[in-house]
Amino acid sequence: MSIQETYASLGLSDSEYDRILELMGRAPNYLELSLFSVMWSEHCGYKNSRPLLRRFPNTGPRVLQGPGENAGVIEVGEGWALAFKMESHNHPSAVEPYEGAATGVGGIIRDVIAMGARPVALLNALRFGPLDDERNRYLFREVVRGIGGYGNAIGVPTVGGEVEFSPAYSGNPLVNAMCVGIIRADEVVRAKAEAGEGNLVVLFGAKTGRDGIHGATFASDELTEESEAKRSNVQVGDPFAGKMLIECSLRLLERDLLVALQDLGAAGIASSASEMAARGEVGIEIDAERVPLREEGMEAWEVVISESQERMLAVVEPEKAEEVLKICGRYELDAAVVGRVTSDGDLRVLDNGDTIGSVPAQYLADAPVYEREVRRPAYLDEVQNFDPDDLLVPEDYNEVLLRMLAHPNLCSRSSVYEQYDSEVGSDTVVRPGADAAVMRIKGTKLGFAVTTDVSGRHCYLDPRGGGAAAVAEAYRNLSCVGAEPVAITDCLNFGSPEKLDGYYGLSEAVDGLVEACEVLGTPVVSGNVSLFNETEQGAIYPTPAVGMVGVFDDVCRHATSGFKREGDMVVHLGDYRPTLAGSDYLEIVHGKVVGRPEAPRLSHEKEYADLVRLLVAEGIVDTAHDVSGGGLAVALAEMSVAGGIGMVVDRVEVEPMLRGRRRDEALFGECGAHFVVAVPEERWEDLQEALAGIPYDQIGRTGGDRFAIPGLLDLTVDDLRAAYDRDLFERHAPEGGHLG
C-alpha cells in the first residue's frame, strides 16, 4: 500500500496528512498515523462541529461541570448533583444492531461512572426507517433487545426515550443513549492526569482484544456496501463485567485511591490517554506489552486503539497502585499498571522498552477545524412551499383520529419499554409513557425528571426552528411533570458536513438550540456529534436529539398526563395557533412532508411552561400534558387513554377555537407553547386565579366512556385504546392510502 492509500484508508485527507508532516517534522509511522486518524476523526476531534459547538451557552447557577469532561454535572440541592450525557452509537448499530445498541448503553454508563457518579437512569432516542421494510424491522427489534439486554442486566433502569420512523432513516438508524448518574456535589471526579510526573496509569476492566479497531474512523464515514465488509469492527458488550466496573470504580473513588479517571470509548487507550494528558498538560507513556490481552499476536498499535468494552483508565499515585490492583481483583476485573505520567507532554507507546510511537498529546487533541460556508440549500424552498387549501378535507374525523393514534409515530410505546426494566433500583417515581420520567433521590424529598426530544421532520423542513422546538418540547415535557428544567445534553445527528445541505442543517439547528437554550435558561453541559449519517439513498433528517434534566424540591409534587377523576374541568392553556405545515397529520393522513412549521415563540414557551410547573408545585393541578405531535385532538385522546376516562368537549365552548379554521387544522394542527390541564371543580377558582393574564379556555369535562367533540368526533375510550395500544413488533399491515 502506498503512503497515500494508507492514510486514506485511515480516513485522513491529503491536507490532514500534510498537516501531520508539518507538526511532526517527519513522516509518522503506522501507529502514529493511527493515533492521528482516530483522534482527528469527527467522533473524537469534532473537526467539523467545534466552531458551532462554541456557540452553546454552558454556564448557569446550577452547572457544576460544563462540556469538556466525560459528562456534564448539575446541582440538585442538599449536596446532591447529577452527571449526565447522551451519546450516539448509530454506525455500530446499523451494522450489528444488538451489540451496537448494547455497547452504546455500556459506553454512556462508563462516561457517567468516570465522573464518579452512580448511574441511576437510562434513556434512548431511536430512529428507524418505516416498519414495512424487513431490514428496518430487524434493526428496530434488535436495537430494542440490545438496550434491554445490557440495561436490564447491568441493573440501571431504562426510564424513557423516544422512537420515530421515517424513510429518512432507512438503513441508517439512530441509536442515542443517555445516562444520568447521581453524585455528591463535592465528590465530582475530573479526568485530568494532573498531579504530575511519576504517577502511574492503571487500566482496569475487561481484557483487550481486536474489537472495533478503527471504529471511531468507521463511525465518521458514510455507510456503504463496503462497510458491510468492515464487520470485524463489532464490539461485544458484557453487562456483568460492566456492573463490576461500576462498583469497582465507585469503590476506588470512595477510598480516594485515584487521581483521575477516564472511560475507554472510541479509539481506546490512545484516545483516553491523550485526552487525559492534553487536559492535564502532561505526557503519558504506555507500555503496550503490559496490557492484559484476550488474543494472541496483537500488534502494539492494535492494543492501543482497540475499542474493547468495559475498561477504564485511571491515574494513580505509585504508593496506592497495589491497593488499586487488589480491589480490581476483588471485583474479578483485570487490572495492570500500563504506563506512567511524564512531564514532556508526549503520548508515547513503548513495546518492551522500545519506543514504537510518540506524538505530543496536544497535536492529537487539536484536530484541524473546518469552518464551512453556510448557504441555504434549494430543497428548503421546495419543501416549505405549502398551501393547506390544496388538501382534501376528510369526511370522517373518527377514522382520522384512530388512524393517527395507531400510527407508529404516535401510538403507545409500551411494546418497546415493556422490554426494559424501568424500576430496578426502586427510585422510579413516574415510569415510561409519561411526558417525562420522574426519579427520586433516595433518602431525600428531592427528585429529578428527564426526557429526550426532537422532531427530525421539523428540522428537515426548518433546521433552525426545529432545533429550537426540540429544546422547547423538552422544556414543556419536564414542566408538565412539575420539574424545574436545568440543563441539556445533546446528540447532534446529521449527514455529511461536506455537503451543502448537511452543513447548513447542522449550523442552523445548532443556532436554533442556542436560541432556545438562552431564552429558556437551559445550558448545554455535555453532548456528542455524529456526522456522515448517510446511505447511498441520501442523508438522514437533521436530528439534534435533546436530553433535558430538571429537578424537584419535593418529588411527591408531580403530575402525569392521564385523567384522574370524572367531572374534572379540562382546560387548554397557552397559544392556540395550530398549523398543518409540517404536522404529523399531514404526513400520516396526506402523505406529505411539506410546509414550514410554526417557529417556536420561546418567550411564551417559557412563560406558560413555568406557570404549569407552578400549578403542579402548588398542588392545584395533578393532570397536565403538553400538546405536540398530532395536535390537540391527539393530546386529549392520550389523556383519556392514559386515565381510562372519557371526556366530552362542549361544542359551545370549543366554538371559538374552531372559528375560521379548517376542522382538521383545529383538531390536528401543531404549534408550540400550549398545554392541557385538568382540575376538579373545587380547584377551578384557584386555577382561574393562577391563570390571570394567560390565554386559556375551559374546553370540556372528563367522565364516562365516550370521547366526543360534538359534530366532529364521537368514539369510546376503548376505541381509542384499541388503536393506540399497538404492538410495534407485530408484522405490520401496510399503512392505508393517503388522502392527497
Next chain:
Amino acid sequence: MKVRVLVRPKRGILDPQGEAVKRALPALGFGGVETVHIGRLIEMEVESSEEVEGMCRRLLANPSTEEYEWEVVS
C-alpha cells in the same frame, strides 16, 4: 435429511459466556483450563440442504459475531 449446524463465536471476539465458565471452573476445583469458548449445536430435519446456507446466514448464526459450519449427517 438431517443437518447439523455448529455455530461458535468468531475467533478473537469477546465471548462473555465462555469467560464466565472459564472463571467458574477453577472455583469448582478444575485447574489448568486455558480457554473456554461456547457456541451451539443445531440439528434440523430438512427436505433439502439447499437453503441451509441461507438459514445459517440469516437466522441461525449472527455473521457479525459468529462463524458457522454445517454438514449433512444422514
